[in-house]
Amino acid sequence: MGFLDILRGKRELKQPAPDRLFAMSTAFVKMEMELSLSSAGKAAIVFQPLATADFDGIVKDMEEVVQGTGSDAGTTVDRTDDEYGYRWMILVDPDFDDLVVGVNAVSGAIQGGGYGDRILAAVFAFRDEQNKPLYWIYNYKRGTFYPFVPAGGSQQRDNERELRLKAQIGADLPVEPELERWFPLWGIPV
Amino acid sequence: MPRPNSFGKDTGLQVRMALTFFLLGLLYVVFGAVLVAALKSAVPVIIILVGLAALQLFTSDKLALAAMGARVVTPQEAPQLHAMIDRLCVQADLPKPKVAVANTAMPNAFALGRSPKNATVCATTGIMELLTPAELEGVMAHELTHVANRDVMVMTLASFFATIAAYIVQFGFLFGGTSNDDDDGPSAMVLVLVSLVVYFVSFLLMQALSRYREFSADRGAALITGRPSALASALTKISGGMARIPKQDLRAASELQAFFIFPTSIGGLFATHPPMEKRIAALERLESQLQGQAV
Numbered sequence: 001m002g003f004l005d006i007l008r009g010k011r012e013l014k015q016p017a018p019d020r021l022f023a024m025s026t027a028f029v030k031m032e033m034e035l036s037l038s039s040a041g042k043a044a045i046v047f048q049p050l051a052t053a054d055f056d057g058i059v060k061d062m063e064e065v066v067q068g069t070g071s072d073a074g075t076t077v078d079r080t081d082d083e084y085g086y087r088w089m090i091l092v093d094p095d096f097d098d099l100v101v102g103v104n105a106v107s108g109a110i111q112g113g114g115y116g117d118r119i120l121a122a123v124f125a126f127r128d129e130q131n132k133p134l135y136w137i138y139n140y141k142r143g144t145f146y147p148f149v150p151a152g153g154s155q156q157r158d159n160e161r162e163l164r165l166k167a168q169i170g171a172d173l174p175v176e177p178e179l180e181r182w183f184p185l186w187g188i189p190v
Numbered sequence: 191m192p193r194p195n196s197f198g199k200d201t202g203l204q205v206r207m208a209l210t211f212f213l214l215g216l217l218y219v220v221f222g223a224v225l226v227a228a229l230k231s232a233v234p235v236i237i238i239l240v241g242l243a244a245l246q247l248f249t250s251d252k253l254a255l256a257a258m259g260a261r262v263v264t265p266q267e268a269p270q271l272h273a274m275i276d277r278l279c280v281q282a283d284l285p286k287p288k289v290a291v292a293n294t295a296m297p298n299a300f301a302l303g304r305s306p307k308n309a310t311v312c313a314t315t316g317i318m319e320l321l322t323p324a325e326l327e328g329v330m331a332h333e334l335t336h337v338a339n340r341d342v343m344v345m346t347l348a349s350f351f352a353t354i355a356a357y358i359v360q361f362g363f364l365f366g367g368t369s370n371d372d373d374d375g376p377s378a379m380v381l382v383l384v385s386l387v388v389y390f391v392s393f394l395l396m397q398a399l400s401r402y403r404e405f406s407a408d409r410g411a412a413l414i415t416g417r418p419s420a421l422a423s424a425l426t427k428i429s430g431g432m433a434r435i436p437k438q439d440l441r442a443a444s445e446l447q448a449f450f451i452f453p454t455s456i457g458g459l460f461a462t463h464p465p466m467e468k469r470i471a472a473l474e475r476l477e478s479q480l481q482g483q484a485v
Contacts, residue, residue: 013413014283048281050416052481084274085324118416120280141283155265155272180285180307183276186269 013117016107017143020174024124024136024145025100027173031126035168040125040133042092042190043099045106048118049087055115059087062109066091066102075102080189086120088189099124107140116140123148125190134161135188136173144176148184157184203409207402214395218351221388224381225354239357243350247343251302251310258300260292260312267291271313271330274323278331282414284338287311297321297428301333302342309337321424328411328421329428335410341403348399352392358385401464408469409476418476425473429466 031037049055066077066089075093082088091102103122110119122138135148147165149158162182166175176182225236255262265272272289279286287301287309297317303309311333318326336342359382412418463469 013281048416050480083323084277085327086277120277139280141280155269178285181279183280183286184265184273185276186273 014141016111016116016119016140019104019107020143021104021107021122021138022100023173024138025097027145027169028096028100030169030172035165036129037126037134039094039096039099040127040190041094041099042090042125043103043123044088044090044125044188044190045103045122046082046086046088046120046185047110047115048085048120049081050115050118054113058110058113058115062106062113063089065109066105074098077102077106082187082189090190121185123185123188123190125188134165135185137183137185139176139181139183142176142181143174144181145173146176146182148182148188150184150186155184155186203402203405207399207406210395210399210402214348214392214399217388217392217395221351221355221384224384236354239354240350243346243353247304247346250342250346251304251308254300254302255290255310255312258292258312259294260290262288262290262310270323271318274327275311275330275334278327278334278414282331282334282338282410284309284334287334287337291315291318299329299333301336303337304343304346305340306337311337317428320427322420324415324417324420325424325427328415328417328424331411331414332407332421335407335414336403338410339403339406341407344403345396345400348396349392352389352396355385355389355392358382359389404463405469405472408473412473412476412480416480418473418480422470422473422477425466425470 028039032039049059063077063079066075074095075091075098078090078092080088080090089106091099091106093099093102103124107116107119107122110116119140121140124136124138126134126136128134133150136145137148138145147162149161149165150156151158169175263271268289268291271291275289276286284306287303287306288311290310290312292298292312292314294314295316296314297320299311299313299317301309301311311330313326313330317329321329408421411421415421
């Protein structure tokens with residue numbers, strides 16, 4: 001935000017950053033081989049549903065598109081609204097690469113409809129060797145990933161594990177450098 | 191075909207804001223010239239005043255929080271509020287601010303801090319009880335837009351010369367009569383008069399600027415949440431609640447009034463916030479622009 005923007009009090013919503021979603025496909029190989037993480041077979045994309053007629057239409061079309069590709073790729077898609085008024089499109093597929101492609105199809109459909117600035121994040125669910133859930137969250141606004149490991153208890157997260165994951169994944173994934181932007185998403189439905 | 195954004199432009203508001211900045215700047219340039227002409231030896235005084243302004247900028251958030259009886263809360267203490275702000279921050283592309291809660295029945299919320307990295311947003315328990323989640327989200331998005339627009343910084347800098355003018359007027363009244371220096375006798379008198387005018391005019395301009403920043407923040411909140419009507423509904427509820435409680439807005443009290451040596455009487459005449467009806471009308475326009483996209 002430039003000086004002039006500050007003076008003018010200008011606020012436009014940031015459009016999605018250049019897409020680095022597919023870095024997850026390559027990083028997954030390392031996670032599986034070296035970090036003994038396995039895919040939970042689920043991913044989700046979360047966005048703000050706008051109360052306009054064309055937005056509803058876009059979401060319906062997009063569901064059909066992903067369902068359509070699902071029949072041959074084996075991806076199923078489901079949706080749920082959370083208590084904060086955000087909508088989750090949940091994709092289930094045992095094949096991780098298909099999940100990434102599916103998430104990309106959903107975000108592509110929303111962006112194609114001109115509502116790219118409404119997309120919040122994509123979430124990829126993993127399990128570690130103790131079968132505990134951990135997530136990589138992709139921030140569309142910034143084009144970066146960050147780890148999110150819920151610890152037992154209300155709104156507790158395992159920061160140590162998250163920082164270790166960041167170090168372990170190294171340069172294979174564009175990790176969000178600012179820790180104050182590692183926003184948790186509680187109650188991820190995947 | 192991707193559209194650039196869901197809402198139209200706010201050219202009128204931008205023009206008015208630019209004009210206000212211009213007038214304020216002009217006023218300060220003239221005042222600065224008069225200051226330099228009158229006080230050739232007053233450099234240390236000005237340095238002290240700059241220091242005071244900096245101190246104000248760096249400590250006002252903590253002071254204001256303490257004055258409000260607000261407390262910074264952890265995600266465990268206020269999970270709903272934190273989760274809501276987390277999502278809004280992603281959407282607004284802001285780092286997470288500190289989140290505070292003030293334990294008072296008055297429905298209000300405010301933002302503090304000189305930069306997004308040092309920001310605090312605060313909600314009262316009253317507003318959290320009064321509003322639905324969607325409405326509260328609109329209010330918090332409004333506060334986050336204040337953070338993103340660096341409104342505390344803008345208003346502090348804008349009020350800096352007004353502060354100096356106010357000091358001079360005050361000292362002029364206190365000591366102007368006693369210091370019978372024949373050399374600068376008339377110029378000191380002129381300085382006090384000029385300061386008085388500068389103080390008054392800059393006060394009016396800053397109130398106008400503050401109102402424009404409010405419109406701007408309303409607009410930003412509508413952009414972030416995509417729900418202008420939720421904020422409009424929140425404003426109606428708050429204004430109903432505020433009318434019963436004989437106090438104006440706290441953001442004004444904590445951030446602006448602190449700068450003024452004569453805070454109360456003039457403050458009532460020229461509000462720092464636009465009238466509620468105008469804000470709601472502006473939000474209604476945004477909502478129809480948003481719906482207008484649906485063809």
